[in-house]
Amino acid sequence: MSIPEFNLLSLGxxxxxxxxxxxxxxTTWETKGRPAYIIGPMVRYSKLPFRELCRHFNADIVYTPMILARExxxxxxxxxxxxxxNELDRCxxxxxxxxxxxxxxxxxxxIYPYVDGIGLNCGCPIKEQVREGIGAALMLEPELVAEMVxxxxxxxxxxxxxxxxxxxxxxxxxxxxxxxxxEAAGVDYITVHGRTKTTRSSQPANWDAIKTIKQNVSCPVVANGDCFTVEDAQAIADLTGVDGIMAARGALANPAMFAGYDKTxxxxxxxxWDLATSYGLPFRIIQHHLSQxxxxxxxxxxxxxxxxxxxxxEMIDWFDNHFILKRNGDQGFATLVEPPFRIVRETAARI
Known part of the structure; x- marks a missing residue:
């Protein structure tokens, strides 16, 4: 069985x-003077249009959502x-x-000919996944993980x-x-989320723990957790000495975060809008992205x-009624920072 050919675009x-x-x-520290910027996997939301959007705003590596191998x-x-x-989907x-x-x-x-890397999920804390013996359940199975690697x-x-x-x-x-x-089994790099599987996201990530992991292995290490701005990324890297910084919730709210914008x-x-309608995404996923x-x-x-x-x-009409939403090919498309409200008085509706 093979992956559908129309999804591959003859990547080879x-x-x-x-x-x-x-x-x-x-190489990123040496060539750019900063850690690698990484967009982490998000269930339902790390689809192709969103990945391309994040890359446009300085993301170096972007993950797909987790895929269940069994299915x-x-x-x-x-x-x-x-x-x-597609051929633009790299890294x-x-x-x-x-x-x-x-x-x-x-x-x-x-799948390996069509991606730049494969990530083994040993961290997802969702109960359904843990019950299936995947995600964070694998943190109790080091021998199995090493065997798979x-x-x-x-x-x-x-x-x-x-x-x-x-x-x-x-x-x-x-x-x-x-x-x-x-690492001894041959893994190329390790991403560490600085929380246990039961730690709530409202609790701060443990940077000292990530720093300790980095100091005890030779392969590159990526830090994950609590990165919402490019300043956060630099601060986390300085504290931990890691090679890359992964953001997920921060990027969902602001896919331009690694380009230095403090909000979308x-x-x-x-x-x-252009990417989602060109490539295609389910309506509710588009709506959720835009809401975030x-x-x-x-x-x-x-x-x-x-x-x-x-x-x-209906949602396109809503945008056109409230904003000057330019399409690809329109003069000034995708150049503004602030939302162009269609009616001046609606600026009062801003926060």
Missing amino acids: DHRNPLYNPLHILQ FVRNEVARYSDFTT VVVQVGVNNVEDLLKFVEM AAVKRKYGDKVTLETKIRIHKDINETIAFAKKV PWMAIERF MLDGVVSRKLVKEMNETSSLV
Whole structure:
């Protein structure tokens, strides 16, 4: 079984090594004087249009949503719906949820020519995933994770760049041992979310724990958690010494965060409209993205109104009624920072 050809655009077996995530992590400090900027995997929302948008605003590496290997390798419908890409989609890392060597090897065989890296999810705390023995459940299975990593590297070597995304244990020594074990198995880099699987996102991430992991392994390390601005990224990197900084919630609210904007600029909203309607996304996903981006940019009343639209056509009409929403090809498309309200008095509706 193969991935649908129309999703691949004849990308072939050879990827440009400049887009290899390991190369980016190893060179970004030297070439750009900063850590690599990474957009993490988000269920439903790290689709192709959003990935391209984030890259436009300085993201170096962008992840897909987590794909369940079990479904992907067995179900053609899952392959059509879970993964789309094109020749502009680089550097892209596909994240996989899996708990056995057989499914992982089948998944890698099908997808590796079309991505720049593959990330093994050992950190997702969602209860349904943990019950299935994937995500954060794997933090209790270091031998299994090492076995999966070693199996991929034995078969593919440098053809596949492999990451593990982990959380921390209550005992940091367990996390150090876990990280060393997967590094010894051949993993290329490790992403560390600075919380345990039961720590709420309202609690601050543990930068000291990430720093300790970085000091105890030789492979590149990425820090994840509590990054909402480019200033946050630099501060986290300075504190931990990591090679890259991953943002998820921050990027969902402001996909231009790594370009230095403290809130979503209007140019990102117009560009997202163009990408989402050109490539295609379900209406509710488009609506959610726009709701996140507009929060803090316009009044809550306007965001609520937009969220009450019930179809793509109705939502487009709503935007056109309230803003001067330019389309690709219009003069000045995707150039403004502030929203261009159509009626001057509506500026009073801003926060």
